[in-house]
Structures are given as structure tokens and as C-alpha cells.
Amino acid sequence: MPTVTTTGAAAMSGVWDRRISPVARHLVPIAIAVVFSGPAAFVLWRTFRLGALSESLDEIIDPLWRTIQLAVLVSATAAVIGTGLAWLTTRTDLPGRRFWRVVLILPLVLPSFVGAAAFIAGLAPGGIIHDALESIGIDAPRRFRGLGAAWLVLTAFTYPYVLLPVTARFANLPANLDESARMLGLSSTATFLRVTLPQLRPAILGGSLLVFLYTVSDFGAVQLLGYDTLTRVVYATRQTNRALSFAAASVVLILALAVVALERSQRGAAQPDRRATVRPMRPIRLGWRAMPALLACTVVAGIGLVVPVASLGTWAQRGLAEGRIGFGELIDPTISTASVSVIAAVVAVGVVLPVAIATTRRPSPSSQAAAVAVIGGFAIPGLVLALALAVLTLNTPALSRWYQTLPVLIGAYVIHFGSQALASSESAVRAVPANLRESGRLLEPRRGRRWFHVDLPLMRPGLVAGGGLVMLATLKELPATLLLSPIGFSTLATEIWASYEEGFYAATGLASLVLIMLSALLTWALVLRRSDVIRS
Amino acid sequence: MASTPHTPQVATRHAAEVALDGVTVSYDGVEAVSDVSLVVPGGSITALLGPSGCGKTSLLRAIAGLERPTAGTVTVGDRPVSGPGTWVHPERRHVGMVFQDGALFPHLTVAQNVDFGLRAAGRHGRRLGRSERTDRVRDALELVDLAGLGDRLPDTLSGGQQQRVALARSLAPQPAVLLLDEPFSALDATLRVQVRAEVADILREVEVTTVFVTHDQDEAFVLGDRVAVLHEGRIEQVGTPDDLYRRPATPWVAGFVGEANFVQGLLGAALADDGGTEHGGDAPPTGHAATLLGSVPVSLHERSDAETPMPPEEAPHTEIAAPAENPTADEAAAISVLVRPEHVSLHPGRCALVTNVEYYGHDVRYELELKDGSTLAARTTSSHLYARGDRVCVRYEGEMAEAWPA
Numbered sequence: 001m002p003t004v005t006t007t008g009a010a011a012m013s014g015v016w017d018r019r020i021s022p023v024a025r026h027l028v029p030i031a032i033a034v035v036f037s038g039p040a041a042f043v044l045w046r047t048f049r050l051g052a053l054s055e056s057l058d059e060i061i062d063p064l065w066r067t068i069q070l071a072v073l074v075s076a077t078a079a080v081i082g083t084g085l086a087w088l089t090t091r092t093d094l095p096g097r098r099f100w101r102v103v104l105i106l107p108l109v110l111p112s113f114v115g116a117a118a119f120i121a122g123l124a125p126g127g128i129i130h131d132a133l134e135s136i137g138i139d140a141p142r143r144f145r146g147l148g149a150a151w152l153v154l155t156a157f158t159y160p161y162v163l164l165p166v167t168a169r170f171a172n173l174p175a176n177l178d179e180s181a182r183m184l185g186l187s188s189t190a191t192f193l194r195v196t197l198p199q200l201r202p203a204i205l206g207g208s209l210l211v212f213l214y215t216v217s218d219f220g221a222v223q224l225l226g227y228d229t230l231t232r233v234v235y236a237t238r239q240t241n242r243a244l245s246f247a248a249a250s251v252v253l254i255l256a257l258a259v260v261a262l263e264r265s266q267r268g269a270a271q272p273d274r275r276a277t278v279r280p281m282r283p284i285r286l287g288w289r290a291m292p293a294l295l296a297c298t299v300v301a302g303i304g305l306v307v308p309v310a311s312l313g314t315w316a317q318r319g320l321a322e323g324r325i326g327f328g329e330l331i332d333p334t335i336s337t338a339s340v341s342v343i344a345a346v347v348a349v350g351v352v353l354p355v356a357i358a359t360t361r362r363p364s365p366s367s368q369a370a371a372v373a374v375i376g377g378f379a380i381p382g383l384v385l386a387l388a389l390a391v392l393t394l395n396t397p398a399l400s401r402w403y404q405t406l407p408v409l410i411g412a413y414v415i416h417f418g419s420q421a422l423a424s425s426e427s428a429v430r431a432v433p434a435n436l437r438e439s440g441r442l443l444e445p446r447r448g449r450r451w452f453h454v455d456l457p458l459m460r461p462g463l464v465a466g467g468g469l470v471m472l473a474t475l476k477e478l479p480a481t482l483l484l485s486p487i488g489f490s491t492l493a494t495e496i497w498a499s500y501e502e503g504f505y506a507a508t509g510l511a512s513l514v515l516i517m518l519s520a521l522l523t524w525a526l527v528l529r530r531s532d533v534i535r536s
Numbered sequence: 537m538a539s540t541p542h543t544p545q546v547a548t549r550h551a552a553e554v555a556l557d558g559v560t561v562s563y564d565g566v567e568a569v570s571d572v573s574l575v576v577p578g579g580s581i582t583a584l585l586g587p588s589g590c591g592k593t594s595l596l597r598a599i600a601g602l603e604r605p606t607a608g609t610v611t612v613g614d615r616p617v618s619g620p621g622t623w624v625h626p627e628r629r630h631v632g633m634v635f636q637d638g639a640l641f642p643h644l645t646v647a648q649n650v651d652f653g654l655r656a657a658g659r660h661g662r663r664l665g666r667s668e669r670t671d672r673v674r675d676a677l678e679l680v681d682l683a684g685l686g687d688r689l690p691d692t693l694s695g696g697q698q699q700r701v702a703l704a705r706s707l708a709p710q711p712a713v714l715l716l717d718e719p720f721s722a723l724d725a726t727l728r729v730q731v732r733a734e735v736a737d738i739l740r741e742v743e744v745t746t747v748f749v750t751h752d753q754d755e756a757f758v759l760g761d762r763v764a765v766l767h768e769g770r771i772e773q774v775g776t777p778d779d780l781y782r783r784p785a786t787p788w789v790a791g792f793v794g795e796a797n798f799v800q801g802l803l804g805a806a807l808a809d810d811g812g813t814e815h816g817g818d819a820p821p822t823g824h825a826a827t828l829l830g831s832v833p834v835s836l837h838e839r840s841d842a843e844t845p846m847p848p849e850e851a852p853h854t855e856i857a858a859p860a861e862n863p864t865a866d867e868a869a870a871i872s873v874l875v876r877p878e879h880v881s882l883h884p885g886r887c888a889l890v891t892n893v894e895y896y897g898h899d900v901r902y903e904l905e906l907k908d909g910s911t912l913a914a915r916t917t918s919s920h921l922y923a924r925g926d927r928v929c930v931r932y933e934g935e936m937a938e939a940w941p942a
Contacts, residue, residue: 176639179602182626183633184709185656198643 029358029370032351036373036415039388040253040380046391047243047250056244060233064251067229070147070222071215074154079208081155081300082162083200088293090170093283095290100297101167107304108160109519111476113220114496114512115157115308120144120224121505122311126318129311145226153221156304158214162207169203188284202266209263216255217381219479224500230255231383235479238387249384260379309516312509319506329507330495330514337491337518340406341474344413345467348421351414353463356425371422378419385416386483404486412480417473421466428462468526475519492518551579551745552613552630552712554599559608561594568594570769571608576713576762581739581746583760585753587792591769592749596715599747600633601626613712627656632706632744633715637722638698640690646701647686650676653709676704679738695723696731703735707742714739716748720755732759753793757781765789785837787940790874797875797912800942801825801832825873825939828887828906829880829932832873834939870942875932877901880914882922885929888912890922904930 047053053060088094089101110118122129123144130140173196181191219231233248286293319325355374358367377385389412393403402408432455440454478493485494492515499507554576561569569591576582584592597603599610601617601624609619612631617624632653640649654669664672677683680700690698699719706714719735720728736759739746750756756763757777764774773785777793784790787798804824822835882902891911892903902914902922912930922928 174637174639176635176637177641179600179626180633180635180639180641180705181652182602183600183631183706184653185627187625187627190656195641198641 025358025362026364026366028354029364029366032355033366033370033373035411036370036377036418039385039392039415040257040376042392043246043249043253043384043388047246050243050246053247053250056241056247059244060230060248060251063228063230063233063248064255066147066227067216067231067252067255070150070154070227070229071212073147073151074158074215075208075212077151077155078159078162078211079204081159082207083166083204085159085297085300086163086166086170088297090167091284092286092293093290094286094293094297100301103301103305104163104297105160106301106520106523107157109516109523110157110305110308111220111478111493111515111519112154112157112214112218113224113478113493114312114515115304116149116153116221116224117496117500117508118308118311118512119149119153121315121500121508122307124505126315127311127505128314129307147227149225150222150227150229152303153225154215154218156300158211159300159304161210161214162204165203165207166200169200173199205266206263209259209266213256213259213263213379216252216259217383219381219383220497231381231479234383234387238390238483242391245387249381249387252381253379253384256379256381256384257376260375264375309513312512312516314509315505316509316513319510322506325506325510327510330492330511333490333492333495333511334514334518336489337475337493337515340410340413340491341471344410344417344474345421345470347410348414348418348470349425349463349467352418352421352425352466353429356422356429360426360429374422375419377415378417380416381479382412382416382477383479383483385412386480389480390483404484406486406489409480409484409486412484413470413474413477416477416480417470420469420473421463424462424466424469425459426462428459428466431462432458465526468522472519472522472526475515475522551743553578553611554713554745554747555609555611556595556599557609557611559595559598559605559610561591561598561603562606563594567769569598569605572766572769572771573608574764574771574774576745576747578745579743580761581736581748581759583756583763584747584749584766585756585760585763585792586751586766588751590766592751592766593717595766596717596747596749599713600631600715601629630709630712631715632709632711632713633717634699634702634706634719636718638690638695638702640698640701640705642690644690645686646682646688646690646693647673647677649690649701650686650705650708653705656709672708676708677701679707679742680704681734694727696727699723699731700734703738707738707744711744713745713747716746718749718751721750721752728755735759757793765792767792782935784874784938787872787874790938795877795913795915797877797880799827799829799832799873799875799912801827801834801871801873801939803834803836803869803871803939804831822936825871825937827873827932828908828910829875829912829930832875832932833936834871834873835936836871837938837940871939872942873937873939875912875937876934877913877915879932879934879937880912880916881931881933882914882916882918882920882928883931886927887929888927890924890926890928893922893924895921904928906930 085100085104089097089104094100107115119129121127123140124130127140133140177195177199178191181195182188186194216229217231218229219235222229222232223235230248230252234245234252237245237248316325352374355367355370358364359371380388389408390403393399393408436454436458437450440450476493478497481491481493482497485491490498492511495511496508496515499505499511556572556574559569559572560567572591572595574582584595586592594603598605598618599612604623605618609622610617612629615624616622617629640646641652644652650673651669654664654672673686674683677686680703682697682700682704685693685697685701690701693701699722703719716735720732723731732755739759748759750759757780760777762774763777763780765772765780767788773780773789775783780789780793784793787796790796802825804826822833825832825834878899888904888906890902891905894901899915899917900921902916904912904914906912914930
């Protein structure tokens with residue numbers, strides 16, 4: 001076994017790190033922890049102060065039940081679809097495996113509220129689904145609302161959260177585990193159930209919990225699809241009944257934190273990745289089953305990608321042809337979207353890097369607290385975070401001039417998505433091992449030069465990847481942007497939202513397509529191009 | 537080999553013979569194994585030895601049923617398991633296999649791993665009861681000397697322990713044949729020797745027919761009763777380790793199983809047919825060859841297969857011109873004589889220059905430059921140490937040497 005010595009965190013802290021004063025060493029992580037956990041703490045404190053929870057329990061219990069119902073349905077369905085597709089595209093001789101491996105991940109580039117809008121617009125008179133159904137003599141459903149609709153839409157755009165980790169797990173599962181089971185007398189089906197599935201379980205569970213979190217936190221899709229979940233209560237009552245709004249926000253928050261805590265503990269229990277085997281697995285012959293398998297892939301890709309894009313595309317194309325919309329109107333929102341995303345990415349990496357350095361090189365209670373707070377930021381549903389920051393700035397006299405300003409908006413993005421940069425930043429820091437820094441120190445006494453010539457070049461890929469993930473998430477963010485944007489500041493997401501509310505589907509379509517293109521480009525650069533997803 | 541049924545205290549096993557006949561394995565049209573026939577006697581330990589890419593692992597996997605040969609038949613015991621119109625799935629062959637990295641199921645404890653094959657239904661026509669399985673697991677873990685570790689997870693064990701668990705796991709269902717795929721190559725050097733010795737003890741104790749794959753000549757010789765040397769998908773030679781080392785069938789085998797000098801020589805006029813030259817005989821003709829090491833008794837092989845390349849890189853190749861004092865050139869034939877370094881003795885004199893000295897303690901390896909500029913490796917246990925730059929004389933001191941037409 002090629003022994004790669006993983007240098008322990010303790011061993012990585014070189015002697016000179018101790019020169020940093022204890023105050024700075026602890027103060028920075030603690031400050032970061034306070035900022036990241038502040039909004040959540042505020043929501044809970046405020047709810048407690050208002051005595052809101054007991055007061056509005058009756059009004060919360062139904063939405064809570066609906067939220068959980070939807071989240072369970074969506075995550076269970078996504079688990080089955082994601083695992084099945086991962087198996088089809090990695091372990092079988094499915095025709096066009098590489099093509100499917102890419103295409104089946106792409107629904108990820110559609111934010112769920114865009115997907116919901118695309119389905120609603122498609123089913124409206126003049127929409128592509130409506131017309132297609134008419135042409136074969138079926139009346140399109142009048143309303144596309146409620147549990148069923150939310151279940152379909154959210155599943156269609158979130159199953160890749162299961163597909164990706166399970167595909168990765170399949171890829172580095174040693175083939176000889178399966179072979180061992182066969183040699184010990186198990187049939188291929190029994191081998192899958194007793195050996196393969198237990199190996200996949202952490203990946204499936206982790207992915208499903210992410211889907212659960214996504215569904216619980218989702219605001220845009222359920223809002224558009226008229227399914228009353230907790231986030232919808234938070235949004236609807238945020239100005240009229242603040243106690244109810246905060247109570248609902250607290251419940252979503254606690255639910256989300258619990259899910260993230262569970263997901264984290266799962267991740268800890270996950271098997272360490274073994275090196276992939278030299279001998280690739282012989283693909284399983286599908287035979288006649290290739291046809292239903294292809295059909296399943298086509299349906300999933302159709303619902304998650306082709307139909308929504310086509311629906312948005314026809315509306316946009318019609319609007320362009322009739323001259324009612326133009327790309328000119330989208331220049332400003334596109335620039336705004338791109339700039340806030342880039343700024344959020346840079347700030348997030350800048351804030352998270354010290355945490356990453358602290359956790360990997362000198363772990364301490366304060367650095368751990370900061371890491372937990374950063375990860376916790378991901379758990380806070382965007383709407384809850386936005387509500388907290390809006391109310392906090394609006395109602396605190398000292399902060400009121402920050403209400404609906406860009407710094408607070410960027411701050412919300414950083415708190416919400418900083419965790420996406422944390423993992424990459426930690427691996428970036430690990431890319432500069434102690435012995436390298438020590439030899440750098442022996443050769444170059446100037447700290448600054450070492451930083452620029454040794455640390456930064458080695459960290460760059462990790463930092464760029466982390467920043468890219470933050471950018472991607474920021475592009476697609478809706479509720480924080482909606483609540484915290486300065487007056488007159490519009491991004492692609494708010495543009496889509498506003499035009500949809502006006503029933504101006506053509507504008508919705510065009511802005512959505514631009515957003516999808518941007519996010520597809522970024523996804524390509526970040527995920528698909530680098531990972532083993534495409535290569536077999 | 538002891539093929540008589542014997543009852544070790546751990547468990548009884550039936551040692552089945554494995555027969556391969558004309559087996560060919562191809563990947564996407566490329567033949568990894570070409571037309572290999574081999575019989576592994578019941579209860580013996582046979583090594584498949586060869587450099588990487590020689591097809592040895594493919595051959596092993598064909599016995600296991602993890603690869604389907606494109607031609608030929610495989611028989612385990614008296615049961616054909618692979619052949620035209622015959623295919624027995626791997627799980628039904630009663631064959632155990634230990635993989636390079638153990639391939640323990642990481643989600644199961646050590647005991648559950650060992651139990652795994654016992655739970656498979658219908659293995660021997662009947663299901664084992666729970667208590668019987670517990671006993672078998674305990675016995676198997678005792679066999680590999682890991683009795684106390686049943687509750688541990690594989691990740692908490694050392695590499696050597698994992699390999700022993702893998703061995704226990706594959707032996708527990710009492711397979712007819714045990715296959716080992718480079719079982720020690722994932723271990724580091726010192727551990728490898730130790731685990732190898734332990735495994736050798738266990739295999740001899742249970743007397744299971746064993747086929748193992750290795751690229752390491754030491755491993756093949758130490759562990760194997762018989763060794764089959766594979767080269768480019770074909771078997772070059774099958775024999776005991778001693779056969780292979782002392783009577784290699786081809787120069788390639790000679791070079792692969794140990795360090796070899798190939799010394800050029802002239803077959804003397806007295807090409808004595810004293811060994812019985814008659815073509816039907818097994819023994820090749822023998823005679824004496826004149827070389828720079830003096831007169832060497834040789835046993836002359838047919839010209840080796842033209843497509844067989846000369847031995848691996850590490851063997852210094854000596855080109856020694858015929859000594860001038862032997863003028864019977866018209867009758868003499870140029871041959872290449874295999875001289876193992878330990879058959880070279882050094883004497884005071886000025887015929888060769890010591891160019892390198894490697895001191896190993898139990899012996900010393902010298903590299904020498906002969907008069908004509910060719911190099912020669914010598915190993916000697918003599919207490920007299922020469923130094924780099926010394927001048928010495930060399931002489932052949934060994935039994936009958938193998939030789940091939942140059």
C-alpha cells in the first residue's frame with residue numbers, strides 16, 4: 001500500500017506560527033463566529049423575547065407539517081432517482097453513458113424558483129406544455145399548484161445532490177469488494193444489496209439530507225406553486241405579523257440546523273475513501289433493459305432540463321420576436337448579478353481563509369467555533385437570514401442607515417455561502433504542508449515573499465474553486481436579494497421574480513435563460529470540467 | 537505433494553486439482569493469456585510468476601471465474617467450470633480468493649467479514665447453523681492468530697492483520713482451491729517477509745490447493761512448491777524453484793529468476809556426446825566450452841525461441857571473444873553460457889579489474905571488467921575482500937552450466 005502520510009493538524013503548526021499573539025489568534029476566529037452566528041441568534045432571541053412561539057403555535061403547526069411532508073417526499077424520491085441514475089451511468093453499459101453523466105447533472109443549474117416559473121408558464125395558455133397537450137387532445141391542467149407540483153419541481157431540480165456524491169462513491173468503490181463477495185458465494189443481486197449498498201449509504205444519506213435542507217429552506221418554488229410551507233408563512237407575515245413571522249422563521253431555522261447537524265455527523269461516519277482499484281469494473285450488461293433505462297434518463301432530463309428550458313425559451317423567443325423585450329434591459333441586472341457574485345466570492349474567501357488556516361494549522365476551541373458558525377451559516381434558510389438582517393438593520397437605530405444597502409446584501413451572501421468556500425479553502429491550506437513552509441522559511445526569510453511565492457500559488461486552485469462555488473450560489477439566490485437589495489437595484493433573480501409576478505412570462509423567460517447560461521458556465525468550469533464525473 | 541486426506545485441527549478441506557487446457561483470455565481483442573495449459577496438483581502451492589503485464593493475474597481471474605476465457609477449459613477437481621458451453625459463476629466454484637489489498641468489507645467487523653462466506657446459502661448443499669458458523673469463524677481467526685480481534689473494524693487493523701483476515705475469510709468456507717493475487721505486495725518490505733512466512737505456515741497446515749500470483753521471484757521461490765513462469769501471456773517453464781534456477785529452459789527465465797551472466801564461449805571440439813545426444817533423449821547434449829573463465833561444462837539447449845527477448849536489464853551481458861589459445865575455430869560453435877554470479881570464484885592474478893564492490897555481510901558482490909572490456913558479476917563468501925581497482929583472476933566453479941547457441 002503506498003503509504004501517504006497525512007500530516008496531522010498538530011504537526012502542521014510550525015514553530016513560527018506561535019509568534020502570532022494569542023489575542024489575534026483567538027480574536028479573529030471569535031469575531032468571525034459572532035458575525036456568522038449573529039443572524040440566527042437574533043432570530044431565536046427575538047422570537048423568545050416576543051414570546052412568539054407559544055402564541056403562534058396553532059398557526060405554525062400546519063405549515064410545519066406540510067414542510068416536513070414535502071421535504072420527506074422530495075428527499076426520498078431524490079434518493080431513489082439519484083442512486084438509480086448513478087448506478088446506471090457508472091456500473092452498466094447504458095448507451096451514451098458519458099452524455100448522460102453530464103446531462104443528468106445539469107438540472108442543478110436551474111434554481112428551483114426558475115424551474116417552478118418555467119412549469120407554470122409552460123402550462124399557461126400559449127406555453128409549450130399547454131400547446132403540446134392541446135395538440136394531442138388533452139386539456140392542460142388549469143392550475144399547477146400544491147403538494148404534487150412542489151414535489152415534482154423540487155425533486156426534478158434537487159436529485160443531482162444525491163446523484164453527484166453517489167456517482168463519486170461508485171467511482172472509488174474498489175471493484176474487488178464486489179468480486180470478493182462473489183468469490184464468497186453471493187449472487188450479483190445479493191452482492192449489490194449486502195456489499196455495494198452499505199458502501200453507498202453514507203453518500204445517499206448525505207445527499208438526501210442536503211435535498212431535505214434545500215426543500216425546507218426553499219422559498220421561491222413553494223411561493224410560486226402556492227404550497228404553504230413555513231417559509232411562505234415567514235414571507236407573507238413579515239410585515240403584518242412579526243411575531244408569527246419570527247416564530248415560523250425560528251422553526252425553519254431549528255429544523256435546518258438539525259438537518260445540517262445530522263448531515264455533518266453522517267459525513268463523519270462515512271468510510272474514508274479508498275483508492276480506486278487499478279482494474280476497472282466490467283460494466284453490467286443491461287440487454288433489453290437498456291430501453292427502459294434510456295427512457296428513465298430521458299424523462300428525468302426532460303423534466304429537469306429540456307422542458308423548463310424549452311418553456312422559457314419559447315416565451316422569450318416570442319417576446320423578442322414581438323419586440324416586447326430585448327437584451328438591452330438585461331444588461332444592468334446581468335452586470336449587477338455578476339458584480340455582487342464576484343464581490344461576495346472574494347469577500348467570502350477572504351473571511352473564510354483565516355478560519356481554514358486556523359482549523360487546519362492550529363486547531364483550538366475558538367477556531368472550531370468559527371468553523372461551526374461558518375457551516376451553520378449554510379443551514380440558515382436564505383429567507384430567515386434575510387429577515388434577520390432586514391429587521392436588525394431597520395429596527396436598530398445605529399444600524400438603520402445600512403438597511404437595504406449593498407454591504408449588508410453582500411454580508412448576507414457571505415454568511416449564507418461562506419461554508420461553500422470553507423471546504424475548498426481547507427484543502428487549499430493543506431496543499432501547503434508544513435515541511436514545504438519550513439523549507440521555504442529556510443530559503444527565504446521575508447514572510448511576505450514566502451506568502452506570495454509559496455503559499456498563494458499552491459493555495460490558488462482551492463481558493464478559486466471555493467470562490468467559484470460562492471459565486472454560483474449567489475447568482476441563483478432569491479430571497480436575500482429580494483429583501484435586502486437597495487431600492488432600484490435589480491439582479492437577474494429579482495428581475496425574474498418581478499416579471500413573473502406581473503405575469504410577463506416573456507421577460508421571465510429571457511432573464512431566466514441568461515441566468516441559466518451564466519450558472520451553467522460556472523458549473524461547467526467548477527464541477528464538470530474538473531471532476532471524474534465525465535471521465536469513466 | 538501430500539494429497540492424502542489429512543485432518544488438520546482447524547478444519548478439513550478437500551484439495552482439488554486445477555487443470556487449465558489451452559486457456560486464452562482477451563481484453564478487447566488483445567490476448568492477455570495465450571493458449572496456456574497447466575495442471576496444479578491437489579494440495580500443492582503453485583506460483584504464477586512473471587513481470588507485470590505478463591497475464592498472470594488474468595490467468596488467476598480465469599480460474600476464479602472473474603474473467604471468462606475466450607478459449608480453453610478450466611477444471612476444478614473433476615468439474616469443468618469454464619469451457620465451450622460451460623460456465624460456472626464465480627460464487628459457485630468453491631474457490632476462495634485473497635486480493636492484493638485484502639478487499640475486506642469496511643462496513644463489517646472482522647468476525648462478520650469471516651462469517652460472510654459462511655452465510656451464503658447452499659454453498660455445500662446445506663446452510664450452516666448459527667453456532668456452527670460462530671465456531672468456524674473462531675477457528676478461522678485462531679488459524680491466522682487473530683483470535684481476539686473479531687469485533688474490530690478492518691480500518692483499525694494493520695496491513696498485515698488485514699491480509700490475514702482476508703486469508704481467514706477465504707479459508708472459512710473451506711474452498712476447494714485458494715487463489716492469492718499478489719497478496720503481499722501492498723505490505724511494506726519488512727512486514728512482507730513476516731506475513732509471507734505466516735501465510736506459508738497456514739497454507740501448509742490446511743493443505744489447500746493454492747495458486748498465487750507474484751512478480752517477486754523470492755516470494756515465488758519461498759512460498760511455491762512449483763512455479764510457473766509466465767512471459768507475454770505464455771508459460772515459459774513450470775518446475776520446482778530449484779529446476780527454474782539451475783535448469784532454466786530459456787535465457788529469459790534464467791535472467792528473470794536470478795542474476796545471470798551470459799558468457800560467450802566456444803564449444804570445444806570435444807563436443808562430447810557423453811550425455812546421450814540421441815535426439816529422442818530428454819537431456820540436451822553436453823560438452824565443454826572454452827571461455828574467459830576457463831573451461832566450463834555445458835549442457836547445450838536448442839536455439840531458444842526467436843521471439844523471446846534476452847533476459848531483463850539487470851543481467852550484465854558478457855561478450856567474450858574466443859580465447860586465442862584455442863585454435864579449433866572451424867569445428868567450434870559460438871555459444872552463450874549461463875554463469876550465476878556465485879559460480880564465479882576470484883583468485884589472485886591480473887586478468888580482470890574490480891570495478892564495483894557491494895558488501896552484503898553474508899556475501900560480497902563484485903562487478904568485474906574482463907580483459908576484453910566485458911563485465912561480469914561475481915558473488916563470493918570468501919573472507920578475502922577485494923577493493924575497487926584491484927586486479928583478480930576469475931574462474932568458473934560450478935556444476936553443469938546451461939548454454940544456448942549464441
